[in-house]
Amino acid sequence: MRASGRDTRGDHGARPAVRPATGVAGGSPADTAAVEREATKRGARTDRRVPTLDEVARLAGVSRSTASRVINGQSYVSARARAAVTEAVTRLGYRPNMLARSLATRRTNSLALVVSEHGSRVLDDPFFARLLRGVYAGLAGTGLQLVLLMDQDGQDHAALGRYLCAGHVDGTLVVSLHGEDPLPGQLRSAGVPTVLVGRPLSTVDLPYVDADNFNGAVAAARHLAAAGRGTLVTIAGPRDMAVGIDRLAGWRCGMAAAGRRTAGVAHGDFTVEGGAAAMTRLLADHPDLDGVFAASDLMALGAMRALRAAGRTVPDDVAVVGFDDSDLAATAVPPLTTVRQPVEELGRTATWRLLGELDAEDQLPPSVLLPTELVARASG
Amino acid sequence: MRASGRDTRGDHGARPAVRPATGVAGGSPADTAAVEREATKRGARTDRRVPTLDEVARLAGVSRSTASRVINGQSYVSARARAAVTEAVTRLGYRPNMLARSLATRRTNSLALVVSEHGSRVLDDPFFARLLRGVYAGLAGTGLQLVLLMDQDGQDHAALGRYLCAGHVDGTLVVSLHGEDPLPGQLRSAGVPTVLVGRPLSTVDLPYVDADNFNGAVAAARHLAAAGRGTLVTIAGPRDMAVGIDRLAGWRCGMAAAGRRTAGVAHGDFTVEGGAAAMTRLLADHPDLDGVFAASDLMALGAMRALRAAGRTVPDDVAVVGFDDSDLAATAVPPLTTVRQPVEELGRTATWRLLGELDAEDQLPPSVLLPTELVARASG
DNA sequence: CCCAGTTCTGAGAGCGCTCCCACATTCGGC
DNA sequence: GCCGAATGTGGGAGCGCTCTCAGAACTGGG
Numbered sequence: 001m002r003a004s005g006r007d008t009r010g011d012h013g014a015r016p017a018v019r020p021a022t023g024v025a026g027g028s029p030a031d032t033a034a035v036e037r038e039a040t041k042r043g044a045r046t047d048r049r050v051p052t053l054d055e056v057a058r059l060a061g062v063s064r065s066t067a068s069r070v071i072n073g074q075s076y077v078s079a080r081a082r083a084a085v086t087e088a089v090t091r092l093g094y095r096p097n098m099l100a101r102s103l104a105t106r107r108t109n110s111l112a113l114v115v116s117e118h119g120s121r122v123l124d125d126p127f128f129a130r131l132l133r134g135v136y137a138g139l140a141g142t143g144l145q146l147v148l149l150m151d152q153d154g155q156d157h158a159a160l161g162r163y164l165c166a167g168h169v170d171g172t173l174v175v176s177l178h179g180e181d182p183l184p185g186q187l188r189s190a191g192v193p194t195v196l197v198g199r200p201l202s203t204v205d206l207p208y209v210d211a212d213n214f215n216g217a218v219a220a221a222r223h224l225a226a227a228g229r230g231t232l233v234t235i236a237g238p239r240d241m242a243v244g245i246d247r248l249a250g251w252r253c254g255m256a257a258a259g260r261r262t263a264g265v266a267h268g269d270f271t272v273e274g275g276a277a278a279m280t281r282l283l284a285d286h287p288d289l290d291g292v293f294a295a296s297d298l299m300a301l302g303a304m305r306a307l308r309a310a311g312r313t314v315p316d317d318v319a320v321v322g323f324d325d326s327d328l329a330a331t332a333v334p335p336l337t338t339v340r341q342p343v344e345e346l347g348r349t350a351t352w353r354l355l356g357e358l359d360a361e362d363q364l365p366p367s368v369l370l371p372t373e374l375v376a377r378a379s380g
Numbered sequence: 381m382r383a384s385g386r387d388t389r390g391d392h393g394a395r396p397a398v399r400p401a402t403g404v405a406g407g408s409p410a411d412t413a414a415v416e417r418e419a420t421k422r423g424a425r426t427d428r429r430v431p432t433l434d435e436v437a438r439l440a441g442v443s444r445s446t447a448s449r450v451i452n453g454q455s456y457v458s459a460r461a462r463a464a465v466t467e468a469v470t471r472l473g474y475r476p477n478m479l480a481r482s483l484a485t486r487r488t489n490s491l492a493l494v495v496s497e498h499g500s501r502v503l504d505d506p507f508f509a510r511l512l513r514g515v516y517a518g519l520a521g522t523g524l525q526l527v528l529l530m531d532q533d534g535q536d537h538a539a540l541g542r543y544l545c546a547g548h549v550d551g552t553l554v555v556s557l558h559g560e561d562p563l564p565g566q567l568r569s570a571g572v573p574t575v576l577v578g579r580p581l582s583t584v585d586l587p588y589v590d591a592d593n594f595n596g597a598v599a600a601a602r603h604l605a606a607a608g609r610g611t612l613v614t615i616a617g618p619r620d621m622a623v624g625i626d627r628l629a630g631w632r633c634g635m636a637a638a639g640r641r642t643a644g645v646a647h648g649d650f651t652v653e654g655g656a657a658a659m660t661r662l663l664a665d666h667p668d669l670d671g672v673f674a675a676s677d678l679m680a681l682g683a684m685r686a687l688r689a690a691g692r693t694v695p696d697d698v699a700v701v702g703f704d705d706s707d708l709a710a711t712a713v714p715p716l717t718t719v720r721q722p723v724e725e726l727g728r729t730a731t732w733r734l735l736g737e738l739d740a741e742d743q744l745p746p747s748v749l750l751p752t753e754l755v756a757r758a759s760g
Numbered sequence: 761c762c763c764a765g766t767t768c769t770g771a772g773a774g775c776g777c778t779c780c781c782a783c784a785t786t787c788g789g790c
Numbered sequence: 791g792c793c794g795a796a797t798g799t800g801g802g803a804g805c806g807c808t809c810t811c812a813g814a815a816c817t818g819g820g
Binding site for chain 2: 097099132139145153
């Protein structure tokens with residue numbers, strides 16, 4: 001028994017009392033036996049049979065068809081039959097088996113939000129929380145269940161695609177695509193209605209919803225150039241994501257339009273640490289820099305931390321502009337000048353677009369771009 | 381068409397060019413039409429028929445049984461048949477329909493992680509990111525898909541239970557239970573293998589895995605009492621969660637054991653803001669306080685912010701002790717003294733326990749409590 | 761009282777897959 | 791050459807549900 005040596009209790013719900021400190025680390029649960037256990041062997045489910053529609057019908061003294069009609073609230077059912085079935089349902093504690101229903105109707109009433117990113121990383125970025133809020137808002141009142149899927153560590157990336165294409169969900173929202181991810185192509189060819197959040201890099205024929213990253217970055221460049229800063233650098237996002245590419249392109253374009261050149265570019269991974277590291281590199285290469293545009297708020301915060309550590313003040317020595325306008329931007333010290341993108345609306349719009357797809361509405365816009373705008377605060 | 385007035389583009393994947401700023405907010409996508417649209421009307425799926433096992437078998441010139449054997453990698457298949465089926469599968473782009481397979485096998489090869497909390501709130505708390513990491517670690521190599529489910533705004537809480545009990549998943553991990561949530565009971569009676577993360581308040585006969593909150597809080601009390609602080613207060617968690625109750629009980633017990641009494645208790649909701657508000661209240665009631673134990677790191681950070689705002693220094697004027705030992709604790713200024721709970725291991729252990737349940741292993745511990753320990757840093 | 765129209769009901773054929781069972785082959789050993 | 795075992799294959803009955811269709815049971819107007 002693997003749990004030997006670990007403090008265990010069976011008195012569920014009992015009020016805890018002072019006990020000797022729990023100790024004894026014991027073997028890690030992720031031991032070899034657990035790892036080698038294959039999925040195929042799994043599944044000796046509780047054998048307590050769950051009641052089926054047939055049993056309900058028999059108990060109610062009607063046919064399966066009539067029972068089904070009652071359960072799905074259809075008309076053309078006599079009051080007597082309806083009462084009998086309702087009674088039988090509660091007596092038996094019947095719950096319709098969704099799998100069987102879905103198999104027959106070809107609908108699951110659930111959608112997936114896929115984050116093409118390792119799970120643990122996702123939850124650290126406030127972007128996803130906001131996006132999720134938007135998606136939920138878009139889903140309100142539809143009766144659809146949203147399931148979240150993320151890359152798992154011990155599992156190849158293709159498992160996600162297999163899951164989605166196997167009929168588990170009616171539609172898919174894909175966010176945070178990297179490089180040439182095969183996922184959109186798979187979904188496309190499997191005929192799973194899909195909307196991408198964020199422009200894909202690969203040319204896949206799927207609708208997407210994105211913020212206008214390009215023009216947001218143009219605005220940032222224009223702002224810093226107009227502020228009379230001399231040596232401007234940028235902390236760009238990953239090279240393998242459209243959002244990184246677009247913001248860098250916009251920045252370059254805005255700089256060019258203002259007749260300026262970019263002194264230096266460093267790439268970060270949208271995290272605070274990445275931003276700080278990039279800033280440190282930029283400071284080493286361009287000690288005279290006095291303005292920086294970071295492609296995300298988190299990276300801007302990291303940059304500010306690195307600047308502070310290097311003895312520079314913000315905004316006096318160096319102006320900092322971020323991107324996102326997350327909650328952290330306004331509460332930062334000093335408050336962060338940033339480019340606002342409507343993240344909730346991104347989620348809501350993508351959801352709404354996907355629902356349209358499911359309803360086979362025509363006249364749907366192929367893709368949608370939502371406006372971004374510069375929010376000037378104290379940092380630059 | 382609802383999207384009228386919004387900037388749309390069809391040139392998927394094209395490099396963006398400078399465009400006039402996107403504007404025109406347009407009507408919110410979550411308009412009435414979208415809300416009233418019922419789930420039942422949904423689902424005109426792409427009509428491109430997906431190939432079935434029958435078609436694969438026919439193309440390969442074998443029976444459905446043989447085709448199935450090949451696809452599931454069983455033995456007793458001739459090399460010739462195997463090759464023919466493999467060929468047919470790729471030619472047709474066949475993907476097994478999981479719904480049908482699950483219906484027949486009564487297994488779905490997926491587990492749910494249910495967060496009994498509104499989605500948007502979840503992602504703000506680093507606890508969940510760590511827990512998720514642990515769950516993924518526990519799942520590595522099993523081939524099981526994890527789906528995340530959270531409370532949705534426009535949907536009654538029961539929808540979650542219905543989803544889980546309807547055969548969508550083989551097992552469920554439930555975290556962040558509040559009060560007398562009916563969910564565990566539903567899962568129990570539906571026979572869905574379930575492990576709770578965190579002690580439930582209701583007396584439901586389900587195994588749980590939890591940190592030793594009680595003794596952790598005892599240690600915090602002992603620590604503050606031994607530090608020679610005179611007036612000690614605590615910021616407790618929600619009254620409707622076991623984790624809140626247990627930490628408060630532990631604190632009280634530890635204080636009593638040290639022959640001290642608690643000057644004041646304020647409840648927070650585990651967020652930074654809640655912690656700050658609670659601290660402000662406590663300061664008003666007990667201006668002479670010089671030590672505070674917050675039931676979470678986030679609340680401790682909020683408390684530190686409120687203390688700073690009130691002109692108190694940490695730890696000179698007031699000692700602060702948190703709970704969790706999240707990443708934020710070590711990087712806080714000053715670094716936070718806190719009670720470490722092994723969150724990743726909590727996730728790993730719960731997962732491992734659930735896998736054991738699925739494999740119908742006997743000798744499984746009913747419930748497990750993992751040790752906590754005080755980590756002394758500068759804040760108190 | 762008959763017949764068209766409406767309301768109600770049940771039989772039965774799927775949905776796409778698995779898996780048991782029976783039947784065909786092949787193989788090796790005496 | 792014969793027989794049991796090992797190996798390969800197809801038929802068919804489910805899994806639990808939906809949904810069409812045909813027919814039964816009521817209406818009520820002429």
